[in-house]
Amino acid sequence: xxxxxxxxxxxxxxxxxxxxxxxxxxxxxxxxxxxxxRICALMGVSGAGKSTVLRSVVALEPxxxxxxxxxxxxxxxxxxPKESALRQFRRKVGxxxxxxxxxxxxxxxENVTLAPVHATGAVPQQASRMADALLESLGVMHRRDAYxxxxxxxxxQRVAIARALALDPPLLLMDEPTxxxxxxxxxxxxxxxxxxxxxxxxxxxxxxxxxxxxxxxxEVAVMAAGEIVELGAAHDVLERxxxxxxxxxxxxxxx
Amino acid sequence: xxxxxxxxxxxxSSVERPLAEGQAAAVTPLRWGGDxxxxxxxxxxxxxxxxxxxxxxxxxVDIVARGLGRSPQFTQVAWASIEQSVARGDFDLGVSGLxxxxxxxxxxxxxxxxxxFREVLAVRVADRDRYRTLAxxxxxRVATLGSTMAYRLLLEAQTQRGVVPVSYDDDVHxxxxxxxxxxxxxxxxxxxxxxxxxxxxxxxxxxADPFVIQPTVVARGAYVAVFAAERAALRDSVDAVLxxxxxxxxxxxxxxxWGVWDDQQATYQQRLLARLDxxxxxxxxxxxxxxxxxxxxxxxxxxxxPALLRAAAITLGLSVAAMVLAVLVGGAIAAGRVYGSAVxxxxxxxxVEVVRGTPVLLQLFVLYYGLSAVVRLPxxxxxxxxxxxxYAAYESEIYRSALQAIPRMQLEAARTLGLSxxxxxxxxxxxxxxxxxxxxxxxxxxxxxxxxxxVSVITVVELTKQTAIYATNxxxxxxxxxxxxxxxxxxxxxxxxxxxxxxxxxxx
Numbered sequence: 001x002x003x004x005x006x007x008x009x010x011x012x013x014x015x016x017x018x019x020x021x022x023x024x025x026x027x028x029x030x031x032x033x034x035x036x037x038r039i040c041a042l043m044g045v046s047g048a049g050k051s052t053v054l055r056s057v058v059a060l061e062p063x064x065x066x067x068x069x070x071x072x073x074x075x076x077x078x079x080x081p082k083e084s085a086l087r088q089f090r091r092k093v094g095x096x097x098x099x100x101x102x103x104x105x106x107x108x109x110e111n112v113t114l115a116p117v118h119a120t121g122a123v124p125q126q127a128s129r130m131a132d133a134l135l136e137s138l139g140v141m142h143r144r145d146a147y148x149x150x151x152x153x154x155x156x157q158r159v160a161i162a163r164a165l166a167l168d169p170p171l172l173l174m175d176e177p178t179x180x181x182x183x184x185x186x187x188x189x190x191x192x193x194x195x196x197x198x199x200x201x202x203x204x205x206x207x208x209x210x211x212x213x214x215x216x217x218x219e220v221a222v223m224a225a226g227e228i229v230e231l232g233a234a235h236d237v238l239e240r241x242x243x244x245x246x247x248x249x250x251x252x253x254x255x
Numbered sequence: 256x257x258x259x260x261x262x263x264x265x266x267x268s269s270v271e272r273p274l275a276e277g278q279a280a281a282v283t284p285l286r287w288g289g290d291x292x293x294x295x296x297x298x299x300x301x302x303x304x305x306x307x308x309x310x311x312x313x314x315x316v317d318i319v320a321r322g323l324g325r326s327p328q329f330t331q332v333a334w335a336s337i338e339q340s341v342a343r344g345d346f347d348l349g350v351s352g353l354x355x356x357x358x359x360x361x362x363x364x365x366x367x368x369x370x371x372f373r374e375v376l377a378v379r380v381a382d383r384d385r386y387r388t389l390a391x392x393x394x395x396r397v398a399t400l401g402s403t404m405a406y407r408l409l410l411e412a413q414t415q416r417g418v419v420p421v422s423y424d425d426d427v428h429x430x431x432x433x434x435x436x437x438x439x440x441x442x443x444x445x446x447x448x449x450x451x452x453x454x455x456x457x458x459x460x461x462x463a464d465p466f467v468i469q470p471t472v473v474a475r476g477a478y479v480a481v482f483a484a485e486r487a488a489l490r491d492s493v494d495a496v497l498x499x500x501x502x503x504x505x506x507x508x509x510x511x512x513w514g515v516w517d518d519q520q521a522t523y524q525q526r527l528l529a530r531l532d533x534x535x536x537x538x539x540x541x542x543x544x545x546x547x548x549x550x551x552x553x554x555x556x557x558x559x560x561p562a563l564l565r566a567a568a569i570t571l572g573l574s575v576a577a578m579v580l581a582v583l584v585g586g587a588i589a590a591g592r593v594y595g596s597a598v599x600x601x602x603x604x605x606x607v608e609v610v611r612g613t614p615v616l617l618q619l620f621v622l623y624y625g626l627s628a629v630v631r632l633p634x635x636x637x638x639x640x641x642x643x644x645x646y647a648a649y650e651s652e653i654y655r656s657a658l659q660a661i662p663r664m665q666l667e668a669a670r671t672l673g674l675s676x677x678x679x680x681x682x683x684x685x686x687x688x689x690x691x692x693x694x695x696x697x698x699x700x701x702x703x704x705x706x707x708x709x710v711s712v713i714t715v716v717e718l719t720k721q722t723a724i725y726a727t728n729x730x731x732x733x734x735x736x737x738x739x740x741x742x743x744x745x746x747x748x749x750x751x752x753x754x755x756x757x758x759x760x761x762x763x
Binding site: 163 | 662664665667668669670671672673674675676678682683686687690
């Protein structure tokens with residue numbers, strides 16, 4: 001696949017942390033490319049570095065080497081730039097946090113319109129209509145005027161997705177979307193995410209849920225100790241694991 | 256509290272005090288209360304030995320105790336509370352330049368009026384010819400000590416002549432504020448006025464007098480010793496000693512020694528002796544013990560309620576203004592401590608620690624009196640600034656902890672949505688922190704409402720001060736205290752309710 005069609009391009013991403021005088025390499029040269037319309041599952045045991053990759057891609061975590069490019073806008077190594085310098089970048093990436101991080105003092109509808117109205121200066125009525133459309137498509141329109149404390153975990157996740165999509169970013173990141181979800185709802189979530197990909201978005205999702213990865217991902221990248229140890233089409237990697245870390249992940253899942 | 260050790264004045268003939276252990280234990284001490292903060296020439300700590308007392312009232316108690324064969328034992332009480340302490344039985348008698356008046360006689364047994372004082376006006380030298388009497392002072396600020404005859408005279412002059420009374424808790428600052436131009440005159444006892452003049456002469460060290468005492472006597476009164484009503488027998492014994500010492504010139508000698516003897520006092524003593532001889536004994540200045548009775552009734556409540564409500568309005572206005580200042584400054588301090596540079600954080604941290612670590616009373620004194628050479632703030636403004644800046648330190652801690660209680664992920668989520676740092680603060684962090692801070696803020700406002708009573712030390716007459724004045728006038732704290740409490744509760748309870756409702760609505 002040519003680079004031009006790639007929505008996300010991570011090249012040789014390195015990150016070192018200093019803790020109590022010790023330096024620890026958290027990411028040791030991660031490279032990953034993701035085209036529009038595809039879903040990539042970033043897998044691995046806890047501590048492998050999955051969430052750190054997401055945090056770097058959404059410009060919350062500074063990194064020490066390599067580049068990240070999203071839809072033509074680049075982030076380079078060094079401290080996280082000021083928000084004023086990230087204006088353009090922020091419109092390219094939406095992020096759904098593991099605990100959703102909805103704003104408790106705002107209604108569902110206000111959570112979704114916050115970014116369009118305040119970050120991009122959209123006309124309130126227009127932002128409101130767009131938010132309603134998003135809430136409708138995600139099946140939470142009936143919770144429009146509720147506060148986050150009044151809705152269920154599954155509903156909160158859908159609202160968080162709507163909020164992340166409010167600026168219509170080409171790339172959506174999700175951190176452990178199945179963690180707080182009962183098994184019955186995972187199928188519905190997979191369907192929702194497939195629909196988002198079908199509409200042309202690229203999705204990068206961290207998970208250690210193999211069944212969910214099988215159901216939703218086109219590609220799988222397996223991480224271990226800060227490196228991608230196996231990368232390929234989801235069915236290849238998950239059916240015929242080559243690396244010990246992948247096999248461990250799969251066996252762990254079956255237990 | 257200063258107790259025991261009553262030493263003679265330096266110039267006094269050295270009389271041994273019966274404080275030797277065996278002797279003191281053998282007799283019941285004569286317990287007396289006074290206010291050493293009132294100072295010379297009544298009762299003051301001896302500058303050469305601050306643990307002991309001197310003053311003409313101290314010497315009078317000494318001769319009385321000697322006459323009764325007992326030893327004096329002193330208890331320190333704030334001047335305005337001496338009478339209430341006597342009523343409680345804290346000591347046998349109160350002696351500290353206490354003014355004879357009908358309300359006092361209605362509720363207490365009082366001694367013969369041993370000294371006559373004259374209410375006199377003190378004015379700046381330049382005003383010597385302008386302000387001779389109260390009638391000349393319409394619309395002018397006239398200072399005095401709260402809860403005194405002079406204060407009552409000023410209240411009358413307020414309704415009759417438009418004089419503006421300014422009440423102080425001590426008798427030193429009225430005169431320094433007169434010199435500084437904060438007030439236009441001081442009305443107080445001639446003893447106090449002359450002492451203030453001497454002190455200021457000493458302090459300024461200039462030959463020109465800092466102010467003048469007008470010769471016109473505004474009113475006359477007398478000092479008495481005060482006993483609980485049921486101690487009339489003790490009062491009679493004390494009076495017997497006092498009249499003997501009056502006859503043999505001992506009292507005159509004491510007053511001479513303390514520089515408060517003059518022709519008018521001599522005339523007064525002659526009149527007093529004549530009355531004693533004619534059998535009119537202890538009450539030459541009033542018709543009798545029962546005549547001045549002024550029970551606390553519905554009519555007195557009706558008479559004082561408007562003044563209490565006006566004072567309540569001052570308390571409320573002062574508290575609201577101080578709270579607004581505290582919220583604004585506190586918010587700025589909190590933002591500086593959360594977002595500022597290391598230097599900013601250290602400086603603001605130091606401010607908070609200094610303000611929280613020192614009494615607000617001290618801060619008010621420094622702001623009003625201490626800085627008066629640099630900036631001369633009106634009392635009300637000083638009160639608002641003092642309380643506001645003090646509470647700002649507490650508010651800032653509330654906001655700081657509230658800001659820090661907002662989970663980091665909330666801020667990160669806001670940033671990933673493309674909000675600027677300021678928008679994150681304004682739209683996400685601030686509103687959530689405000690909801691967390693609301694309950695402690697309400698608490699603080701209620702506390703401020705009550706702490707505002709401290710500003711009476713810088714002459715603002717608010718609700719508690721007005722209640723104290725009322726209580727002194729009627730000679731009881733019960734009804735004024737209950738009224739005052741009801742008014743405070745009427746101000747604070749609705750506020751707590753509103754806060755609880757908002758909290759419930761915001762479901763935090």
